[in-house]
Amino acid sequence: MYDSLRKIFSLALCFIFLFTQTGCSFLMGSQQSISVTASEPDADIFINGQLIGKGNVETMVPRNQNVSLMVKKDGYYPATRNIGTNLSMAGVLDMIGGCIILIPFIGLAAPGA
Secondary structure: HHHHHHHHHHHHHHHHHHHHHHHHHHHHOOEEEEEEEOOOOOOOOEEOOEEEOOOOOEEEEOOOOEEEEEEOOOOOOOEEEOOOOOOOOOHHHHHHHHHHHOHHHHHHHHOOO
16 A cells, blocks of 8 residues: 555656656747847947837847847947857756756757757
8 A cells, every 4th residue: 555655656746847847948938128228319229130229228039049239320330249049047957857857858949948
């Protein structure tokens, strides 16, 4: 009796662990917020070549793509920055979980990773 309860409990814990630790990156959104603040309030702000606004801008950009920022105003040198992708904390957890039970590696294919 005790052995069968222990097996059922162990199996239940395994299933709970399996279903709660797999693909955490799928729970993350595919976009993230980015804020750009220019020292000049009327400076044009471009993200990936598209004019987004002037001065202060907050917009959403894809998590799994590089982003190119440019701020320019007549009489000033344009400021440019490239923001690359990096592994999120959810992606790190997927890697750790994947080393234990392999299934969380699936989460690394999600944009949230």
